[in-house]
Amino acid sequence: QPFNGMKFLITAGPTYEPIDPVRFIGNYSSGKMGYALAEAAAAMGAEVTLLSGPTHLRITNPQIRLVRVKTALEMYSHALNAFPSMDVVIGAAAVADYRPESRAPEKLKKDGDTMSLHLVRNPDIIASLGERKTTQYMVGFALETERELDYARKKLKEKHLDAIVLNSLRDPGAGFASDTNKVAFIDKNSEITPFELKTKGEVALDLLHEIRKRLAK
Numbered sequence: 748q749p750f751n752g753m754k755f756l757i758t759a760g761p762t763y764e765p766i767d768p769v770r771f772i773g774n775y776s777s778g779k780m781g782y783a784l785a786e787a788a789a790a791m792g793a794e795v796t797l798l799s800g801p802t803h804l805r806i807t808n809p810q811i812r813l814v815r816v817k818t819a820l821e822m823y824s825h826a827l828n829a830f831p832s833m834d835v836v837i838g839a840a841a842v843a844d845y846r847p848e849s850r851a852p853e854k855l856k857k858d859g860d861t862m863s864l865h866l867v868r869n870p871d872i873i874a875s876l877g878e879r880k881t882t883q884y885m886v887g888f889a890l891e892t893e894r895e896l897d898y899a900r901k902k903l904k905e906k907h908l909d910a911i912v913l914n915s916l917r918d919p920g921a922g923f924a925s926d927t928n929k930v931a932f933i934d935k936n937s938e939i940t941p942f943e944l945k946t947k948g949e950v951a952l953d954l955l956h957e958i959r960k961r962l963a964k
């Protein structure tokens with residue numbers, strides 16, 4: 748039980764940004780990576796709060812506190828509230844960077860051949876927590892499609908993280924929805940630990956092992 752007495756905040760899944768009562772902007776995240784991390788951390792003794800966007804997944808460990816949200820703003824406000832008492836934060840959610848400025852009260856009608864949506868920036872949840880960091884160990888994810896290492900390192904620095912987990916959509920079987928992932932753990936000292944393609948359950952164990960080693964230092 749290496750994480751006994753420690754509190755983990757883990758974000759998972761997509762966010763849905765409403766356009767009107769029947770439509771939203773979302774992404775392909777299934778939540779599997781974040782849920783696997785929550786289950787593995789809880790099995791290792793952590794007290795886990797899992798902040799989840801809309802998914803079809805269930806948690807099997809009743810000790811996990813599951814908070815379900817829809818939008819990035821909801822996830823943001825729960826994350827800010829929970830943050831001060833946390834020891835470890837892992838951002839596995841695929842948070843929408845932009846949301847429609849307003850949600851139309853009624854279903855939008857087809858008026859013309861084109862339509863425009865005005866989008867406004869969502870808060871960056873992990874970066875906001877990073878700015879408020881005191882003793883927390885903070886891990887983000889970076890989902891990239893090109894110049895993977897450059898972008899991951901940039902996010903690690905700009906979001907004030909202790910480590911970032913890189914997954915690339917160029918690797919078959921990695922990223923969204925599949926039961927597998929291929930990741931590299933990059934810490935703030937630029938130490939890179941690459942892993943093979945594995946199930947998300949196994950990936951979660953690898954990542955928690957990396958976190959544990961660094962907490963022990």
Ligand code: PMT
Nearest residue numbers: 777778779780838841842871872873887888889890923924
């Ligand atoms: O859910 P699955 O189907 O299992 O897929 C897993 C995954 C691909 C979603 C996961 O492994 C992953 O990579 N999650 C992060 C996806 C992402 O949005 O990456 P990003 O590079 O855009 O964001 C970087 C980091 O900032 C992430 O930790 C993200 O949670 C966080 N972020 C981003 C935007 C925002 N507004 N708030 C955030 O907290």
